[in-house]
Amino acid sequence: MARAVLELGDSLQAEATCPVCLELFSEPVITECGHNFCGGCAAAVLGAPPSPAACPQCRAPVAPGSLRPNRALRAVAELAGALGAAARRPRCPRHGEALALFCDSCRCPLCPLCRHGPDHRPHRARPAEEAAPQLRETLENNLVFLQKEKQRLKPKGETESDGLLGKVSSERQRLQDTFVQLQQFLQEQEAVLLAQLDQAHEELTKEHQDYVRSITERRSLLDTLIAQIEKKREQPVVEFLMDVGKTLSSCEAAKAPVPEPPSPELQRTVQNLSEVTQLVVGAVDKFKVNLLSEMDRERVKVTLDPETASPDLMLSKDRRTLRLGDGQQNLPDTPRRFTGSPSVLGSQGFTSGRHYWELEVGAGDSWAVGVAVESVQRKSSLSTALGKIWALRLGWDRQYTALHTSPSPLALREEPRQIRVHLDYEAGQVTFYNAENMMQILQFKASFTEKVFPYFWLWSQESYIQLRA
Numbered sequence: 053m054a055r056a057v058l059e060l061g062d063s064l065q066a067e068a069t070c071p072v073c074l075e076l077f078s079e080p081v082i083t084e085c086g087h088n089f090c091g092g093c094a095a096a097v098l099g100a101p102p103s104p105a106a107c108p109q110c111r112a113p114v115a116p117g118s119l120r121p122n123r124a125l126r127a128v129a130e131l132a133g134a135l136g137a138a139a140r141r142p143r144c145p146r147h148g149e150a151l152a153l154f155c156d157s158c159r160c161p162l163c164p165l166c167r168h169g170p171d172h173r174p175h176r177a178r179p180a181e182e183a184a185p186q187l188r189e190t191l192e193n194n195l196v197f198l199q200k201e202k203q204r205l206k207p208k209g210e211t212e213s214d215g216l217l218g219k220v221s222s223e224r225q226r227l228q229d230t231f232v233q234l235q236q237f238l239q240e241q242e243a244v245l246l247a248q249l250d251q252a253h254e255e256l257t258k259e260h261q262d263y264v265r266s267i268t269e270r271r272s273l274l275d276t277l278i279a280q281i282e283k284k285r286e287q288p289v290v291e292f293l294m295d296v297g298k299t300l301s302s303c304e305a306a307k308a309p310v311p312e313p314p315s316p317e318l319q320r321t322v323q324n325l326s327e328v329t330q331l332v333v334g335a336v337d338k339f340k341v342n343l344l345s346e347m348d349r350e351r352v353k354v355t356l357d358p359e360t361a362s363p364d365l366m367l368s369k370d371r372r373t374l375r376l377g378d379g380q381q382n383l384p385d386t387p388r389r390f391t392g393s394p395s396v397l398g399s400q401g402f403t404s405g406r407h408y409w410e411l412e413v414g415a416g417d418s419w420a421v422g423v424a425v426e427s428v429q430r431k432s433s434l435s436t437a438l439g440k441i442w443a444l445r446l447g448w449d450r451q452y453t454a455l456h457t458s459p460s461p462l463a464l465r466e467e468p469r470q471i472r473v474h475l476d477y478e479a480g481q482v483t484f485y486n487a488e489n490m491m492q493i494l495q496f497k498a499s500f501t502e503k504v505f506p507y508f509w510l511w512s513q514e515s516y517i518q519l520r521a
Contacts, residue, residue: 151163351409410471
């Protein structure tokens with residue numbers, strides 16, 4: 053049926069098409085020779101002002117005023133147009149029927165046959181003409197929202213990105229300029245000091261050469277005098293006395309000491325230059341340490357808090373080394389002190405930011421390092437406090453475990469002796485690294501809502517925990 057309607061529409065369109073503009077007739081008129089044209093097409097043929105012309109189809113003369121409206125053909129053209137519009141409507145690819153319905157559940161158009169099929173029979177369906185306005189309004193509302201969101205976000209993101217890009221570029225240039233100036237300053241100072249050292253080297257070399265020449269000359273003089281004296285001592289008295297004064301004067305000259313290098317002035321110069329060199333080396337070393345310290349703002353100097361230390365633990369005087377004592381100490385049992393486990397906290401706690409500290413563990417076992425929140429249980433065993441501790445532990449069996457709600461075994465390729473503990477409060481991360489090669493050992497995910505402290509646990513006299521400066 054649908055196909056027949058389509059074929060009928062095609063036939064009507066062919067009959068209702070103007071031979072001039074090849075469109076459906078619009079206000080068609082008929083000539084005396086029996087041919088039909090759109091009113092506008094016929095007027096174009098006759099010209100302005102109208103004059104006799106030839107029929108576009110049969111070339112018969114067409115006189116102005118001879119055209120008559122063809123109302124019946126206009127009705128056929130309108131019908132063909134309606135049928136064509138219906139034919140152009142999307143159709144069901146399965147049944148060939150018009151998609152006149154809309155399924156609310158599947159959000160897709162349906163034909164009447166699809167509506168009664170098993171896939172859509174339980175669903176609510178309504179006419180497409182009814183569903184389209186409501187969905188169009190919904191899409192319009194979404195469009196307005198998205199456009200506002202675009203206007204709100206785009207400028208902000210672009211402004212922030214442009215600002216950050218500009219800041220990165222300016223900071224890069226400023227850093228380059230600073231290091232260029234520093235390099236120029238160091239090169240200038242290097243040139244001054246090297247010139248002074250080169251001058252001292254030149255003067256020392258000259259003194260050494262003068263000394264060698266003096267020694268050579270003195271050796272030659274001595275050889276000559278020795279030969280003269282050996283010869284003279286065998287001479288007769290008068291002959292012996294004739295030039296003995298000259299020989300004795302030469303002997304006195306030979307006895308004069310030869311100044312040995314370096315001279316006192318050069319010794320003082322070299323000593324001063326050596327002291328300056330030591331000062332420069334020390335200043336550069338100190339500068340490097342200070343610069344790295346200033347740049348590494350995340351590193352914190354952690355010390356052990358004796359007010360929290362278990363009576364079983366011994367703290368060094370600088371509060372940086374932890375060992376297990378021979379027995380319990382007589383310490384006041386305050387609310388802050390651990391008495392249920394051999395634990396201790398760091399003196400400084402954190403409520404924001406990124407921080408890290410490094411430590412060294414001994415060759416023994418039975419230790420744990422990490423972080424704990426301020427409300428960690430202090431009067432009972434370690435197992436009851438696990439939910440508020442995030443730590444790396446080495447047990448008595450040499451097994452490494454991730455210590456939180458329950459111990460989780462870890463398979464490590466190496467036994468770390470130097471450990472970095474990194475805390476990112478906002479991101480809720482506690483990460484452990486082997487500080488010797490910066491390989492990650494373990495990372496915890498958490499959500500902190502209170503102050504977090506460095507945490508240490510030790511239960512072996514063969515072990516120790518030492519915080520690195």
